Amino acid sequence: MTATGKPLPLAPHGPDFGNPLASSQLIPLFSPFKLGPVMLPNRIVMAPMTRCTATEGVPGEGVANYYRRRAENGVGLIISEGIGVDHAAALGTGTLGETNLPVLHGARAFTRWKEIVDQVHAGGGRIFAQLWHQGPVRMPGTGPHPDALSCRPSGRWGPLCGNTSASAQYLAAVRVQTPPMTESDIADVIAAYGRTAANARSAGFDGLAIHGAHGYLIDSFFWAATNARNDAWGGSLRARTRFACEVIKEVRRVGGGLPIAFRFSQWKLQNYEARLVDSPTSLEALLCPLAEAGVDLFDASTRQFHLPAFTGSVRTLAGWAKHLTGIATMAVGGVGFSHELKESFAGDVLAADNAKVAAQAIECGEFDLIGIGRALLADPAWVGKLRTGALLPNFRTSMFTEANQDL
Incomplete structure (x- = not known):
């Protein structure tokens, strides 16, 4: 939302884009921000992105360099790719066939993550561990514990007619009804979040991010x-x-005062068009209990960060989260590109000069931080290029599956 109350505009990126902080419009992006005890040098956050490089749950040898390069090139905060919590059914094959996912339990995985955190710190960065349980999205019979029953509140994967990118093979496997989670199942998973949060704290992470979306x-x-x-x-x-x-209370209990971010979304992998809430009142009912439980930052995951969340207002989803809870918020979705995430699966996407829109929203108090995803996959030096006005990269569809040069 702009200061005049108009919807946030978008503009195509051109070869003559800006000069070094040529753009005073970018200044809000490069202002510091304090999140709990953690001081961030700027408002730019590397959003969590699964990279599928782990072997038996241990991140690949190049992952430390992958994160360090983003840190030393100016990212204010890194949120790690999803880390499976210490539960047998936490990880398996997902909607896009992703496998080789990391954990943070076990000596080898813990040691590798500590190396990663140390490298990020050596590069001048900050990093939060994203704690993840796939729940219904996990394909039955897959992952490190294929015999474990996938966790579903009511045994349902999701609607049978949703707009999804999942394969027919995947859908046939996950749409079979399973038993609902028992009280014992629920208690086990909550405890698993606590164990993994404690491990993250011991590994030196600067904060904890809970994946509560998609x-x-x-x-x-x-x-x-x-x-x-x-x-x-x-x-x-x-x-x-x-x-x-x-889950939040348990993570807070063992987290030793580390700030907690919580990701939420309207859209789901089971249905890209899903809407969890249809009004600010419903959003308040969702978020205020989470804030009371101990969340320090709401990560509003959208596919286009600048769009209004509800009819009748130009306020974004992140903007509403901040307005309703008074807690810091992060917007994410589409920064740096002409088209949103789902369209990247169908073809290459061109760079766009829309970071100024995010900067203006931060300056107006709409939200506090902005998450960057595909742009930082395309180029670890994206933040520096944005700052100096250098040509920003396009995004090739193959970047979702090809190994980065530093992975």
């Missing part, structure tokens, strides 16, 4: 399409936040 386990408790429970873990939207709140 139809994964925590989000599947929020979403009525996957949570039809009539016990204490279901019911109204506010009641459906209980599982997330218990």
Whole structure:
């Protein structure tokens, strides 16, 4: 949202884009920000992006350099790729066939993550560990523990007619109804989040990020399409936040004061067009209990950061989260490119000069931080190029699967 109340505009990127901080419009992006005890040098965050380089849960040898290069090129905060929590059903094959996913339990994985954190710090950066449980999205019979039953609040994967990029093989496997999670199952998963958060703290991470979006386990408790429970873990939207709140409290309990970020979304991998909430009132019912449980930063995951969240207002999803809770927020989705994430699966995407839009929103108090995804996959020096006005990179579809030169 702009200062005049108009929708956030977008502009194509051109070869004559800006001169070094040639653009005073970018100044808000490069101002410091304090998140709990952590001082960030600027407002630019590397969004979490799965890279599929792990062997038996241990991140690949090049991952430390991959993150360090982004840190030393000016990223204010890195949020790691999703790290499977210490639970047998946390990880498996996902909607796009992703495998080789990392964990943070076990001596080898812990040691590798500590090396990664040390390298990020040596590069002058800060890094949060994103704690992840795939929940319904995990394909049954896959992952490090194929015999483990995938975790689903009500045994449902999601709607049968949703807009998804998943393959027919995947859909045939996940759409089979499974038993709902028991009280014991729920307690085990909450404890698993706590163990992994404690490991992250011991490894030296600067903060903890909880993945509560995109139809994964925590989000599947929020979403009525996957949570039809009539016990204490279901019911109204506010009641459906209980599982997330218990996870947050457990992570807070063992986190030693590390700041906690929480990612939420409207869209789901089961249905890109899903809407978890349809009004600010419903969003308030979702987010305020999470804030009370101990969240320090809301990460509003959208495919286009600048779009209004609800009819009748130009305020974005991140803007509403900040307005309703008073807590710091991060927007993400489409910065640096002409088209949103889903369109990247179909073809290459051109660079766009829309970082100024994010800077203006930060200056106006719409949100506090901006997440950058594909742009930092395309070029680890993207932040520096943005600052100096150098030509920004386009995004090749192959970048989703090809190995980065430093991985």
